Amino acid sequence: MFERIASAFAAVAGLAAMSIAPAHGQASDRVVTDHANSVLELTMDGIAPGGSVDLVLRQKLQDGWHVYWRNPGDSGLPLELSWELPSGFTTGETIYPAPHRIPVGPFVNYGHEGEPAFITTLTAPADVRPGDEVRIALSASWLICEETCVPEDGAFEIVAPIVDDPRPVPAVIAHARKTRDEAPAPWSGSLAVHAEPDGPALVLRSDDGVQLREPFHFFADAEGLTEPAAPQTAARTSDEAEVLRLEGGVAYKPEALRELTGTLAIGEGAARRDYRIVAARADGAAPAAASATPSSAAASGSSASSSFPPGEASGGSADMGVGGIAALLAFAFVGGAILNAMPCVFPIIFVKAASLVSSAHDTALVRRQGVVYAAGVVATFVALGGALLALRAGGEQLGWGFHLQSPALVAMSAALLFGVGLNLAGVFEVGSSLQNVGGGLAGRRGDAGAFFTGALAVFVAAPCVGPFLSAPLGAAAFLPPVVGLLIFVAIALGLAAPYVAISFSPALARRLPRPGPWMSTFKQAMSFPVFAASAYFIWVLSQQVGGEGLAIALLGLVALAFAAWLVGLGQRAGDERSGRRMSIAAAVIAFVAVAPIFTLAPSPSADGALAAKGGYGELTPVAFDPSAIASARAEGGVFVDFTAAWCVVCQFNKRTILARPAVRDLFRSHDVTLMAADWTRRDPAITTALEAFGANGVPLYVYYPPTGAPQVLPLPLSFRDIESAIENAQARTVAARRP
Amino acid sequence: MIIRAAALSLALFATGPVAAQPAIGAPAPAFEGVTSAGATITLTDLAGKTVVLEWTNDGCPFVQKHYGSGNMQAAMDAVTGADGVWISVISSTPGSQGHVDGPTADALNEERGAAPTYVVLDPEGTIGRAYAAKTTPHMFVIDADGVLRYDGAIDDRPSPALDSLEGAQNYVLAAFGAVSAGADVDPARTKPYGCSVKYGS
Numbered sequence: 039m040f041e042r043i044a045s046a047f048a049a050v051a052g053l054a055a056m057s058i059a060p061a062h063g064q065a066s067d068r069v070v071t072d073h074a075n076s077v078l079e080l081t082m083d084g085i086a087p088g089g090s091v092d093l094v095l096r097q098k099l100q101d102g103w104h105v106y107w108r109n110p111g112d113s114g115l116p117l118e119l120s121w122e123l124p125s126g127f128t129t130g131e132t133i134y135p136a137p138h139r140i141p142v143g144p145f146v147n148y149g150h151e152g153e154p155a156f157i158t159t160l161t162a163p164a165d166v167r168p169g170d171e172v173r174i175a176l177s178a179s180w181l182i183c184e185e186t187c188v189p190e191d192g193a194f195e196i197v198a199p200i201v202d203d204p205r206p207v208p209a210v211i212a213h214a215r216k217t218r219d220e221a222p223a224p225w226s227g228s229l230a231v232h233a234e235p236d237g238p239a240l241v242l243r244s245d246d247g248v249q250l251r252e253p254f255h256f257f258a259d260a261e262g263l264t265e266p267a268a269p270q271t272a273a274r275t276s277d278e279a280e281v282l283r284l285e286g287g288v289a290y291k292p293e294a295l296r297e298l299t300g301t302l303a304i305g306e307g308a309a310r311r312d313y314r315i316v317a318a319r320a321d322g323a324a325p326a327a328a329s330a331t332p333s334s335a336a337a338s339g340s341s342a343s344s345s346f347p348p349g350e351a352s353g354g355s356a357d358m359g360v361g362g363i364a365a366l367l368a369f370a371f372v373g374g375a376i377l378n379a380m381p382c383v384f385p386i387i388f389v390k391a392a393s394l395v396s397s398a399h400d401t402a403l404v405r406r407q408g409v410v411y412a413a414g415v416v417a418t419f420v421a422l423g424g425a426l427l428a429l430r431a432g433g434e435q436l437g438w439g440f441h442l443q444s445p446a447l448v449a450m451s452a453a454l455l456f457g458v459g460l461n462l463a464g465v466f467e468v469g470s471s472l473q474n475v476g477g478g479l480a481g482r483r484g485d486a487g488a489f490f491t492g493a494l495a496v497f498v499a500a501p502c503v504g505p506f507l508s509a510p511l512g513a514a515a516f517l518p519p520v521v522g523l524l525i526f527v528a529i530a531l532g533l534a535a536p537y538v539a540i541s542f543s544p545a546l547a548r549r550l551p552r553p554g555p556w557m558s559t560f561k562q563a564m565s566f567p568v569f570a571a572s573a574y575f576i577w578v579l580s581q582q583v584g585g586e587g588l589a590i591a592l593l594g595l596v597a598l599a600f601a602a603w604l605v606g607l608g609q610r611a612g613d614e615r616s617g618r619r620m621s622i623a624a625a626v627i628a629f630v631a632v633a634p635i636f637t638l639a640p641s642p643s644a645d646g647a648l649a650a651k652g653g654y655g656e657l658t659p660v661a662f663d664p665s666a667i668a669s670a671r672a673e674g675g676v677f678v679d680f681t682a683a684w685c686v687v688c689q690f691n692k693r694t695i696l697a698r699p700a701v702r703d704l705f706r707s708h709d710v711t712l713m714a715a716d717w718t719r720r721d722p723a724i725t726t727a728l729e730a731f732g733a734n735g736v737p738l739y740v741y742y743p744p745t746g747a748p749q750v751l752p753l754p755l756s757f758r759d760i761e762s763a764i765e766n767a768q769a770r771t772v773a774a775r776r777p
Numbered sequence: 778m779i780i781r782a783a784a785l786s787l788a789l790f791a792t793g794p795v796a797a798q799p800a801i802g803a804p805a806p807a808f809e810g811v812t813s814a815g816a817t818i819t820l821t822d823l824a825g826k827t828v829v830l831e832w833t834n835d836g837c838p839f840v841q842k843h844y845g846s847g848n849m850q851a852a853m854d855a856v857t858g859a860d861g862v863w864i865s866v867i868s869s870t871p872g873s874q875g876h877v878d879g880p881t882a883d884a885l886n887e888e889r890g891a892a893p894t895y896v897v898l899d900p901e902g903t904i905g906r907a908y909a910a911k912t913t914p915h916m917f918v919i920d921a922d923g924v925l926r927y928d929g930a931i932d933d934r935p936s937p938a939l940d941s942l943e944g945a946q947n948y949v950l951a952a953f954g955a956v957s958a959g960a961d962v963d964p965a966r967t968k969p970y971g972c973s974v975k976y977g978s
Binding site: 112113114115118142143144145147179181183185186187188189261262265287288289 | 798836837838839873874902906909911912928929935936937938966967968969970971972973974975976977978
């Protein structure tokens with residue numbers, strides 16, 4: 039059976055080989071073995087005296103089979119190359135494609151699948167004569183495995199002319215491109231390795247803000263130095279370094295360790311970035327992992343993490359898990375609290391301010407409403423977060439902000455805020471009649487309002503969730519659901535905290551002015567920020583549904599205003615029966631007005647691109663296309679703006695930073711392509727791309743340099759960071775291209 | 778900084794189980810195994826003798842190098858001739874390369890002129906995982922007190938090529954000799970080479 043498959047493959051491969059005539063002078067004959075089809079090619083059509091050219095050994099492996107990286111991992115063998123060169127010619131070290139982890143039972147191999155290309159640079163002596171021909175011969179052997187392993191080998195020969203001015207062969211350069219593109223970028227920053235009893239501990243400091251974001255893996259160059267299948271744990275020290283603890287393999291001897299070299303891969307798929315690691319030995323134990331949080335987490339178990347004993351990775355990691363989660367929860371809480379300072383939440387602050395002044399002198403009531411408000415925030419955040427986690431578990435490609443991708447929910451948010459605005463403006467009252475302002479609120483009926491305000495706070499805050507909460511939200515999406523929900527609870531508590539604190543402050547009651555007729559004027563004034571927030575959601579909606587959908591929503595708001603006015607009329611009538619009748623009529627009208635909102639669907643013609651394409655000043659972005667990045671970055675790199683119309687932070691950054699003439703000049707002078715990944719509406723491709731960078735929402739800014747790994751720009755975004763990312767990366771590229 | 782904290786806590790969830798390598802100088806993992814003849818043997822039963830464990834898979838090119846050349850058979854004879862015990866262990870899961878029943882295992886050895894003391898069938902991979910046997914061949918030497926003295930490759934030539942045997946240093950015979958002479962084993966641990974052991978999931 040196996041033999042039959044193998045021979046069928048060989049026959050197919052043979053046919054393929056025959057149909058592609060080898061290009062004379064640049065390629066060897068194809069070598070067809072049972073599981074691979076291999077060829078040796080030159081990237082130039084000749085060799086210049088004293089010049090260099092790349093020899094590319096390209097293999098097309100049978101599906102499901104793999105060959106090995108220079109360190110094959112737990113089993114397997116690396117490629118073996120034996121060159122036969124004319125006198126004076128030399129070859130450099132072979133460049134392998136990026137290694138991949140290939141699990142084999144309980145063990146792990148490092149290798150390549152598909153079509154790996156191995157690159158070796160050949161240098162000619164200066165004294166060869168143009169017009170002559172030289173013969174380059176290679177005998178290569180490799181172990182190729184699926185579940186079973188087969189040693190294979192091949193002899194390759196190229197006869198190449200010596201010419202003064204060799205020209206590149208684009209097809210061969212294209213074959214080698216993947217290996218070149220995947221080549222690890224130099225590490226900018228400091229590196230050191232400590233010889234711990236159980237294995238090397240790599241201490242990394244990055245100048246570029248590179249972080250050990252899961253998934254990551256360190257591929258050691260040397261066989262047996264580390265255990266490929268062992269867990270690799272990362273921890274932060276108190277002084278901003280990261281410590282990567284590796285388990286030593288059979289060849290690891292702490293006393294003999296001089297340096298550690300290898301490839302550090304961070305991320306996976308298209309977003310994987312590889313770094314070349316060359317770390318000299320530093321004496322002493324690796325710095326202990328510190329609490330990953332500022333002092334705010336001190337109460338929540340950081341002692342467990344700071345006592346992490348060196349060399350006891352497995353025992354220590356459980357402690358770090360608790361400490362790490364505590365840290366994450368602390369950040370979530372702080373991020374939630376900071377949300378209150380974002381413009382999105384201002385309307386809620388005004389609503390709360392209006393409610394505070396009307397009840398400020400009843401301390402118990404204020405406290406009670408503070409707690410109920412917090413409950414509303416937590417319940418809504420957990421409900422939204424739970425829905426997100428559940429939908430993700432069901433296989434949906436969603437991220438935080440997903441509800442804002444639904445036009446119906448955006449329209450609902452606009453309508454709710456509009457209604458709240460009408461209420462503040464005095465068009466109608468909630469839970470009480472106009473005659474007894476305060477009296478009605480004193481009862482339990484005020485609870486519903488407070489809870490509702492909490493729920494509303496979550497909805498209006500959502501567009502401003504960004505720079506401070508991207509890490510906790512990203513983590514929430516990838517951690518176990520219980521932890522994910524805890525993170526949502528922490529954010530919610532943070533969001534509610536300032537108001538709860540104010541509610542419990544005894545100084546407050548003393549400071550607020552005494553109640554009086556001025557209160558209703560104050561409430562009315564507070565309606566305008568809330569109307570403004572409603573207007574913002576309507577603008578977002580217009581990006582999603584286009585003109586017709588917008589008309590439906592606006593007519594809905596008019597009907598809603600009419601309904602509210604009817605309710606107010608009834609309340610003012612002072613007659614219970616007619617009041618009730620008015621309310622029923624209003625409910626019917628409101629329902630008829632709001633129902634069509636749920637039919638709103640993203641309109642293809644709406645071209646949400648308006649939000650994405652406009653606002654960049656003189657720059658015109660191209661639409662996000664993951665497959666186009668590879669070709670587009672070749673020039674001067676690609677800058678991707680992951681954005682959404684409903685993301686206030688994104689819009690702010692775009693208009694205040696990306697639209698600057700300085701950014702335009704920077705992009706133009708460096709040939710940088712601007713790509714806009716517009717997440718206003720659902721887009722699984724963008725969700726996937728975000729996840730590859732460990733993010734689960736926008737904003738996110740990524741620069742793909744011409745070669746090497748993409749870089750995530752730090753938030754809050756600054757022009758200086760964009761400038762240095764582009765200039766540094768291009769300086770490196772130029773340096774790398776220099777022979 | 779926030780992101781680092783997230784990465785750090787994420788990293789902790791990405792670690793899978795991994796077989797721990799048995800320690801040199803410590804008691805070798807105890808095992809009970811069924812031989813190709815259907816008998817049950819335990820490591821404890823073999824106390825007083827130096828025991829060599831060899832992980833094998835007759836379909837693996839690296840194993841074939843050592844049997845095709847007679848190198849493995851010669852090593853077996855050297856060990857068993859000096860009152861040592863040689864156990865070939867087959868941990869291939871049913872349906873995978875190298876998995877055989879008792880009679881087939883014996884027939885294979887007869888065909889290639891190999892005479893291990895026992896062939897132990899370990900289709901569940903229990904013994905293999907206890908020793909963290911990674912490759913075929915992967916060799917272990919256990920002294921008369923049941924202490925693990927060598928863990929690693931059969932020799933210093935990680936290659937499937939026959940001609941690689943020329944001048945190879947056989948680590949197993951060196952370890953067996955050192956153990957018999959009461960000397961230290963050096964090297965006591967090397968990186969095994971070969972095909973992966975075909976464990977089931």
